[in-house]
Amino acid sequence: MQLTKARITAIGTYVPTKKLTNFDLEKLVDTNDEWIIQRTGIRERRISEPDQYTSDLCAAAANDLMSRYHKSLEDVDLIIVATSTPDFPFPSTAALLQEKLGISRATGAIDLSAACAGFAYGLHLAEGMVASGLHRKILVFGADTLSKITDYTDRTTCVLFGDGAGAVLVEADTEHSSFVAYHHATEGKGGAHVYQTGLADQMFGTPLNGSGLLVQNGREVFRWAVRSVSEGIQELLNKSGYAAADIDWFAPHSANLRLIEPICERSGLPLEKTLYSLENYGNTSAASIPLALDLGIREGKLRDGDRILIYGFGAGLVQAGLLLQWKLDPQHTSPNP
Numbered sequence: 506m507q508l509t510k511a512r513i514t515a516i517g518t519y520v521p522t523k524k525l526t527n528f529d530l531e532k533l534v535d536t537n538d539e540w541i542i543q544r545t546g547i548r549e550r551r552i553s554e555p556d557q558y559t560s561d562l563c564a565a566a567a568n569d570l571m572s573r574y575h576k577s578l579e580d581v582d583l584i585i586v587a588t589s590t591p592d593f594p595f596p597s598t599a600a601l602l603q604e605k606l607g608i609s610r611a612t613g614a615i616d617l618s619a620a621c622a623g624f625a626y627g628l629h630l631a632e633g634m635v636a637s638g639l640h641r642k643i644l645v646f647g648a649d650t651l652s653k654i655t656d657y658t659d660r661t662t663c664v665l666f667g668d669g670a671g672a673v674l675v676e677a678d679t680e681h682s683s684f685v686a687y688h689h690a691t692e693g694k695g696g697a698h699v700y701q702t703g704l705a706d707q708m709f710g711t712p713l714n715g716s717g718l719l720v721q722n723g724r725e726v727f728r729w730a731v732r733s734v735s736e737g738i739q740e741l742l743n744k745s746g747y748a749a750a751d752i753d754w755f756a757p758h759s760a761n762l763r764l765i766e767p768i769c770e771r772s773g774l775p776l777e778k779t780l781y782s783l784e785n786y787g788n789t790s791a792a793s794i795p796l797a798l799d800l801g802i803r804e805g806k807l808r809d810g811d812r813i814l815i816y817g818f819g820a821g822l823v824q825a826g827l828l829l830q831w832k833l834d835p836q837h838t839s840p841n842p
């Protein structure tokens with residue numbers, strides 16, 4: 506196997522048109538706009554239509570990518586979809602997308618389950634596949650339709666989540682590698698703190714009835730994230746040889762602004778240099794980081810040459826971080842800021 510370089514050359518995103526505001530939620534559960542903004546920083550979320558699924562959001566994100574990339578996706582040879590809300594347990598969302606996008610030469614199609622760390626994991630796998638020479642052009646999606654598994658009678662969770670999708674292309678390159686360093690960590694004993702109910706509910710000592718909805722102990726997740734994500738970021742920086750001051754943009758998983766603030770403070774990464782997508786989209790799980798990156802591009806913040814630290818974390822409990830050197834394909838375009 507011959508080692509080559511892996512470069513992120515294009516990006517595209519999509520969110521459904523239907524909005525669910527804090528005021529809409531006031532009509533569903535005992536909550537209010539002020540509480541939600543003060544505890545989370547979230548104002549509204551996007552909600553998919555009843556007949557709109559994760560593969561539909563991914564296809565729309567891929568269409569956005571294609572309109573900005575100006576080259577064919579015909580020669581994509583692997584599709585990776587990071588999601589916790591696939592259309593079906595099987596067939597994979599990635600296989601559905603191969604058909605929807607008409608990528609006839611795609612040789613591989615897999616779904617990846619790493620909750621809110623899924624997009625960072627997807628990029629990491631794509632880098633490994635391209636750098637090893639096994640694949641040359643990989644479409645990586647981070648996408649979720651969490652509204653479909655959210656309990657809209659539970660005020661502690663339903664105020665947090667929304668739907669969205671992001672797509673990036675990772676290609677073999679002779680000159681530029683987008684990937685500088687990575688860090689992963691898993692604490693499986695925290696699995697009971699955030700999960701979707703299912704066949705094995707008894708495992709966590711809570712005999713729910715397999716309703717298929719999201720259950721969360723927000724306080725425990727919050728405590729874990731502030732501690733372990735800050736430690737993980739430090740390990741990632743140590744591995745990379747860069748200091749916090751060398752990072753142009755920090756793009757953590759957009760779980761909650763009140764969670765991101767202490768992580769920034771502990772990590773020495775200023776909030777002003779942080780990209781997040783939660784204010785208008787809520788916590789979109791695997792989609793939250795690509796949505797934040799694309800907002801950064803559209804707002805004229807994120808530019809070629811920038812060093813970006815992306816950091817996903819969530820159910821597992823898992824975390825995955827990457828230090829990236831951003832440099833899209835020279836032909837790639839984005840809407841004016």
Ligand SMILES: CC(C)(COP(=O)(O)OP(=O)(O)OC[C@H]1O[C@@H](n2cnc3c(N)ncnc32)[C@H](O)[C@@H]1OP(=O)(O)O)[C@@H](O)C(=O)NCCC(=O)NCCS
Pocket residue numbers: 535536537540541544545621660661662664699721722723724726727760761764788818819820
């Ligand atoms: C969920 C979260 C916003 C709750 O905020 P919090 O400050 O921890 O709130 P608590 O759970 O301590 O609850 C405080 C009070 O607010 C109440 N409350 C909870 N949700 C509420 C809501 N939507 N509206 C109004 N009150 C609410 C609680 O019932 C509790 O009331 P009590 O003191 O009378 O019992 C917060 O814990 C969080 O964001 N955790 C991380 C979750 C996350 O990011 N998960 C995804 C990881 S990928």
